[in-house]
Amino acid sequence: MNPGLNFSLTPGFTPMNLIYMYAGLGFALLVLVLLSKSHKLMNCLSITHSCVYLGLTLYALLKIPVPYVWSSYFYIDHLSLYEALITAVSFLFASLYARGYVESLMETRELHRKNLKIFYAAFNLLLITATIAVFLDNLALFWIFTELTTVCAAVLVAILSARENIDAALKYIFIVSGAMLFAFIGLIFLFALSMQAPGTEGTLNWTLLVKNAAFFSPKLLSVSFVFIFIGFAAKSGVAPFHTWLPDAYKKAPSVSAILSGLMQNLGMYGLIRVYAIVRQTEAAAAISWLLIFFGVFSIVIAVFNMLSQKNLKCLIGFSSVEHMGLLLIGIGAGTKAALFWVLFYTLAHSFTKEALLFAAGILHRQYRSNRVERITEAFRLQPLASWTLVLSSAAILGLPPFPMFPAKLFILLEAARLSQPLVFVLLLLLVLAAASFGKFLIEALSRRTPEGREQAPSPALPENTLQPYVVRPGMKIPMVVMLGLVFSLGVFFPESLENLLNSIVYELGYI
Amino acid sequence: MITPGFTDPLFLEGAVRILFVFVLVTAALVISVRNLASLLTTYTVQSLLLTLIAGLLYLIEGSPVLLAISVLTLVSKVLLIPFFINRVEAKIKISRDMKFNYLEPTSSLLVSIGLVLLVYVFLSGFVGELALGRLFFFGAVIGLSLTLMGMLVMFSRRKVITKVLGYLTMENGVLLFGIFVTELPFIIEVLIVIDLIIIVLLTTIFAVGMDSTIEEYRQKLQRLHIWPGREYL
Numbered sequence A: 001m002n003p004g005l006n007f008s009l010t011p012g013f014t015p016m017n018l019i020y021m022y023a024g025l026g027f028a029l030l031v032l033v034l035l036s037k038s039h040k041l042m043n044c045l046s047i048t049h050s051c052v053y054l055g056l057t058l059y060a061l062l063k064i065p066v067p068y069v070w071s072s073y074f075y076i077d078h079l080s081l082y083e084a085l086i087t088a089v090s091f092l093f094a095s096l097y098a099r100g101y102v103e104s105l106m107e108t109r110e111l112h113r114k115n116l117k118i119f120y121a122a123f124n125l126l127l128i129t130a131t132i133a134v135f136l137d138n139l140a141l142f143w144i145f146t147e148l149t150t151v152c153a154a155v156l157v158a159i160l161s162a163r164e165n166i167d168a169a170l171k172y173i174f175i176v177s178g179a180m181l182f183a184f185i186g187l188i189f190l191f192a193l194s195m196q197a198p199g200t201e202g203t204l205n206w207t208l209l210v211k212n213a214a215f216f217s218p219k220l221l222s223v224s225f226v227f228i229f230i231g232f233a234a235k236s237g238v239a240p241f242h243t244w245l246p247d248a249y250k251k252a253p254s255v256s257a258i259l260s261g262l263m264q265n266l267g268m269y270g271l272i273r274v275y276a277i278v279r280q281t282e283a284a285a286a287i288s289w290l291l292i293f294f295g296v297f298s299i300v301i302a303v304f305n306m307l308s309q310k311n312l313k314c315l316i317g318f319s320s321v322e323h324m325g326l327l328l329i330g331i332g333a334g335t336k337a338a339l340f341w342v343l344f345y346t347l348a349h350s351f352t353k354e355a356l357l358f359a360a361g362i363l364h365r366q367y368r369s370n371r372v373e374r375i376t377e378a379f380r381l382q383p384l385a386s387w388t389l390v391l392s393s394a395a396i397l398g399l400p401p402f403p404m405f406p407a408k409l410f411i412l413l414e415a416a417r418l419s420q421p422l423v424f425v426l427l428l429l430l431v432l433a434a435a436s437f438g439k440f441l442i443e444a445l446s447r448r449t450p451e452g453r454e455q456a457p458s459p460a461l462p463e464n465t466l467q468p469y470v471v472r473p474g475m476k477i478p479m480v481v482m483l484g485l486v487f488s489l490g491v492f493f494p495e496s497l498e499n500l501l502n503s504i505v506y507e508l509g510y511i
Numbered sequence B: 001m002i003t004p005g006f007t008d009p010l011f012l013e014g015a016v017r018i019l020f021v022f023v024l025v026t027a028a029l030v031i032s033v034r035n036l037a038s039l040l041t042t043y044t045v046q047s048l049l050l051t052l053i054a055g056l057l058y059l060i061e062g063s064p065v066l067l068a069i070s071v072l073t074l075v076s077k078v079l080l081i082p083f084f085i086n087r088v089e090a091k092i093k094i095s096r097d098m099k100f101n102y103l104e105p106t107s108s109l110l111v112s113i114g115l116v117l118l119v120y121v122f123l124s125g126f127v128g129e130l131a132l133g134r135l136f137f138f139g140a141v142i143g144l145s146l147t148l149m150g151m152l153v154m155f156s157r158r159k160v161i162t163k164v165l166g167y168l169t170m171e172n173g174v175l176l177f178g179i180f181v182t183e184l185p186f187i188i189e190v191l192i193v194i195d196l197i198i199i200v201l202l203t204t205i206f207a208v209g210m211d212s213t214i215e216e217y218r219q220k221l222q223r224l225h226i227w228p229g230r231e232y233l
Helices: A003-009 A015-035 A039-063 A078-107 A113-133 A139-160 A163-194 A206-215 A218-236 A244-251 A254-262 A264-278 A284-307 A312-333 A336-367 A383-397 A404-418 A420-445 A473-491 A495-507 B009-032 B036-061 B064-092 B105-124 B134-156 B160-181 B186-210 B214-223
Strands: A068-070 A074-076
Touching: A015 A039, A015 A068, A015 A074, A015 A113, A039 A078, A039 A113, A074 A078, A078 A113, A078 A254, A078 A264, A078 A336, A078 A473, A078 A495, A113 A139, A113 A254, A139 A163, A139 A206, A139 A218, A139 A254, A139 A264, A139 B186, A163 A206, A163 A218, A163 A244, A163 B134, A163 B160, A163 B186, A206 A264, A218 A264, A218 A284, A244 A254, A244 A312, A254 A264, A254 A312, A254 A336, A264 A284, A264 A312, A264 A336, A284 A312, A284 A404, A284 A420, A312 A336, A312 A404, A312 A420, A336 A383, A336 A404, A336 A473, A336 A495, A383 A404, A383 A420, A383 A473, A404 A420, B009 B036, B009 B105, B009 B134, B009 B160, B036 B064, B036 B160, B064 B160, B064 B186, B105 B134, B134 B160, B160 B186
Parallel strands: none
Antiparallel strands: A068 A074
């Protein structure tokens, strides 16, 4: 790491400029959103925002030599760029989808036009905070930005200002922020620990902590990790801190659900970073088992809640608890290969879940409900959304040729090195998860018009009940393209992605 | 001017210990009091105690960060946040939070005694590694206990405003724990307070929403001058 060398390699566009541009352009676009007067303009600005961030991140990945430490607050490495990339792509698709979806929410008077600006302000602010967060070297600053993402995401959840939305948003804030206070206690421990390294003052800079980890007392480091784990686990929706998640998914509009779901990655990112510190000490073995225990626990809780699930978005919510569990097992396995696939899993899961929620959003527009009993004649009314739902369900369950398949397979293989019975239990649980998705899909998608309605249309029933909801192209295209992206990731593993993941694994100290 | 008697470390340490007891009393009150106005007063007193503790620690240790924390706590948690919550409480017209989930106040208090003991035993295991003096060890115990008691309030109370006060109590606990275990850079303390203020603002605005229908909610927000609202096409 030589800052001087970096300067000479890319004159004019240094890593510092990258951070400035993320923050400067982000806030400039946010101000424009606040000044704009029409939905179209706000939406276009949000799309531009995501595109700008995507462009910056791709440029940085290709051109900027990383890892790079800047001014003891910022740190850019391949992992932060990778997370920023996932965030930018997901936001781009979400902002494209939002145009039609939000318009439709306003037509049905579910979203008040007065709240539109709050929606887009929170949307853009969430993108800024979630992106800057991953470039912070100082863990306390990362903590604060993570808290800010919670606040923005909660605003998005509460945006419909119906009582149940606000209730879900409050639950989200109280559970996640309350747990994050415990993470802060963990950081205080870590700060006290950092003084144990010879010749260092107290620091919370990740780069220094990783470097000095060998000097830390394993016992105290474990305690610190446990506290930090509580906070980040709540953020990523790991059981038993997951209780906010199904509510937020169920009651929030689809776009908000996508974004608050995306913030789960941030919790996992924090855990990966802190685990990289612990991994170099004797505390690693105990902490690995802690992660695996909570991973299995999450999967068990999620699967048993999925089995009798009648609400589509709730089903997706619990399925994401299950995936977080599997990610924890992958991190806990602690090997190079496991981390590699954990990273790939994060990407595949984010995109697949987004496609799934896009489809669920369209079905919700059609039936005004996510309940299974309200969905009838889905293939006739919404063929595209139904097929997307089926295919992305297959993808999220990890069926080949979708990308979750190799990711799951290799994480399980790595876990098998630790304990084979564990893997058998996990496989059984995954089968149950697949069964619950299958049950839901068969029940929902095979239902015909309720008996009696076809013969005698009663005046009590609204006539337009079974009229297809006209889906705007702006909602279909992101859905189809996202599914296409997921599919292509499954059949073709680009070499550049492989190199990127390998560099992340190397930079995190897994040699 | 501070007379020499007041700067005697033994006297100051004794004073801090007495304040610890008061902090625990306020925590017990936050768990058990039903009247929202008294709850807010309790929180304000608790924050004031923290201000005093940080101030006394500054006299013992002489670190300017502690003085800054003391002033920051005074401004944000004794003045600003209680003022805002008071304003919101006046609007939502609920004066008492009678309902408790899972735990009644008496059992909550018993549980919190258990928590304090547990924290004591737990932290005793690390006192050597953290190199804390007696006073600092007690500060850490009280801080962590306060956090857990705040969590208990968030669990066992129903009304949003009470939950907010539970969250604030938790945060006070973290602050206390922080100043006794180590000395965090001041910038981080400032950022936490900003984070706290944002969360309090947002949750209390939501609290107004939980208490009213959507139409009333908009009107109330307009009356509070929080969001004027315009229609965009």
